[in-house]
Amino acid sequence: MKKNEIVEVEITDLSYEAMGVGHVNGETVFVNNALPGEVVKAQILKDKKSYAFARISEIVKESPDRVKVPLRQYVQTGLAGLASLAHLKYDKQLEFKQKQVKELLSKAHLDQIKVAETLPSPLETGYRNKAQVPVRMVKGQLEIGFFRRHSHDLVPLEDFFTNDPEIDRVLLAVRDILREKRIPAYDEEKHQGQVRYLEVRRGTATGDMMVVLVCLDRDFPGLHAVVDEIKEIAGVKSIFLNHNPKRTNVILGEHDYHLWGKRYIDDKIGDLTFEISPQSFFQINSLQTPHLYKLAIDQAGLTKDDLIVDAYSGIGTIGLSAAKYVKEVCGVEVIKAAVKDAKNNARLNQIHNAKYYVGKAEELMPKWAAEGLKTDVIFVDPPRKGLTKEFIDAAVKTGPKKVVYISCNPATLVRDMQLLMEAGYTTDLVSPVDMFPQTPHVESVTVLERTQID
Ligand code: SAH
Numbered sequence: 273m274k275k276n277e278i279v280e281v282e283i284t285d286l287s288y289e290a291m292g293v294g295h296v297n298g299e300t301v302f303v304n305n306a307l308p309g310e311v312v313k314a315q316i317l318k319d320k321k322s323y324a325f326a327r328i329s330e331i332v333k334e335s336p337d338r339v340k341v342p343l344r345q346y347v348q349t350g351l352a353g354l355a356s357l358a359h360l361k362y363d364k365q366l367e368f369k370q371k372q373v374k375e376l377l378s379k380a381h382l383d384q385i386k387v388a389e390t391l392p393s394p395l396e397t398g399y400r401n402k403a404q405v406p407v408r409m410v411k412g413q414l415e416i417g418f419f420r421r422h423s424h425d426l427v428p429l430e431d432f433f434t435n436d437p438e439i440d441r442v443l444l445a446v447r448d449i450l451r452e453k454r455i456p457a458y459d460e461e462k463h464q465g466q467v468r469y470l471e472v473r474r475g476t477a478t479g480d481m482m483v484v485l486v487c488l489d490r491d492f493p494g495l496h497a498v499v500d501e502i503k504e505i506a507g508v509k510s511i512f513l514n515h516n517p518k519r520t521n522v523i524l525g526e527h528d529y530h531l532w533g534k535r536y537i538d539d540k541i542g543d544l545t546f547e548i549s550p551q552s553f554f555q556i557n558s559l560q561t562p563h564l565y566k567l568a569i570d571q572a573g574l575t576k577d578d579l580i581v582d583a584y585s586g587i588g589t590i591g592l593s594a595a596k597y598v599k600e601v602c603g604v605e606v607i608k609a610a611v612k613d614a615k616n617n618a619r620l621n622q623i624h625n626a627k628y629y630v631g632k633a634e635e636l637m638p639k640w641a642a643e644g645l646k647t648d649v650i651f652v653d654p655p656r657k658g659l660t661k662e663f664i665d666a667a668v669k670t671g672p673k674k675v676v677y678i679s680c681n682p683a684t685l686v687r688d689m690q691l692l693m694e695a696g697y698t699t700d701l702v703s704p705v706d707m708f709p710q711t712p713h714v715e716s717v718t719v720l721e722r723t724q725i726d
Pocket of ligand 1: 553554555583584585586587588589590604605606607610631632633634653654655
């Protein structure tokens with residue numbers, strides 16, 4: 273196949289990245305936005321010998337599961353990175369996520385483990401409590417939007433689809449203030465201009481919003497006039513400047529400077545309040561988070577004598593949610609500021625049986641094990657790369673009756689489950705929870721129970 277060639281292809285599957293999969297003359301073709309059951313004419317974008325990438329030029333036979341995305345720009349601009357499952361009916365998105373876990377288990381010869389139906393999100397769109405959007409000049413005008421996939425071309429947007437609509441309202445209001453005050457957007461090539469990104473966060477339970485201007489300099493002409501106007505936007509309770517002076521793709525710089533209002537915004541998970549600062553990790557789907565944690569905590573079978581570990585604890589949300597059922601919580605998290613937030617959140621909620629430590633889980637856990645720590649239940653919620661063997665070996669040594677695994681990547685979950693099974697733990701169920709509707713991301717909860725006692 274040659275670049276730009278148009279081929280007719282029947283789509284038979286959906287890849288983990290939500291691309292339609294088909295075959296032409298024995299070669300696999302990944303077609304952006306195509307769905308299983310469809311026949312499409314596809315234009316080849318890239319041919320890599322054994323597989324090719326393509327985009328739809330015409331749908332010959334349409335899937336009954338296709339949703340006409342109201343925001344046609346998403347499809348037209350190839351903005352698939354933002355909401356790349358938005359063209360699939362929601363109930364089919366849930367099935368897709370369940371199937372993904374099933375397939376990964378099956379590949380690992382773990383077909384005996386059941387996969388529950390994916391728990392739907394309370395909101396299918398507009399669920400995100402945080403947005404970080406790039407700011408660039410486009411045709412002489414300051415715009416916010418999204419980078420086209422695999423590029424840094426800004427596609428201007430006004431409706432971000434998965435954001436809380438209140439966040440979109442504030443993003444647009446700040447954009448208009450920056451335009452009016454003639455603040456220059458950052459120019460990557462020249463490494464000049466000012467505003468690189470806008471971050472807006474909203475406490476879903478309180479409605480309070482935080483605006484973070486990610487800028488090249490700490491201060492610049494017009495900044496104070498901009499802040500004076502942003503603080504008048506309804507709902508904005510806190511304004512920060514994040515200083516990012518480097519030539520880098522990383523969104524945030526190291527330092528946040530408080531410009532106005534509160535230093536935190538509050539949100540709730542169940543009956544607990546959490547203070548969120550500009551760089552704290554907080555689950556982005558506030559309404560679904562309590563369901564995720566409940567699933568984990570209910571299945572953990574906690575008792576008042578238990579010592580539990582909250583590993584990869586962020587600002588302490590899981591451990592603090594479980595604290596009232598147990599004797600003691602021991603948390604570990606690598607980011608110092610997050611640990612500070614976790615301690616602060618414990619105090620705020622009058623929780624006195626939770627301790628949080630800064631460190632790498634794979635280093636602290638072996639240290640605790642060597643010191644003879646005995647645990648009852650270990651909660652883990654690692655980033656996409658999952659756990660390490662060192663962590664698992666040490667965790668097992670502390671003798672927990674259960675390991676509760678909250679995973680955002682089913683591939684590493686299955687890999688780690690195998691290690692835990694070799695160490696004498698077992699499970700019969702993985703429960704996917706949809707934290708990220710309209711995207712292919714799969715979150716899940718698995719409780720592994722000890723079967724053998726050495
Ligand atoms: N449990 C929290 C956070 C989960 S996100 C919640 O539900 O909100 C995963 C967290 O793991 C992040 O806060 C990240 O900073 C932290 N992390 C990443 N690598 C780590 C490591 N090696 N050791 C400890 N924490 C780590």
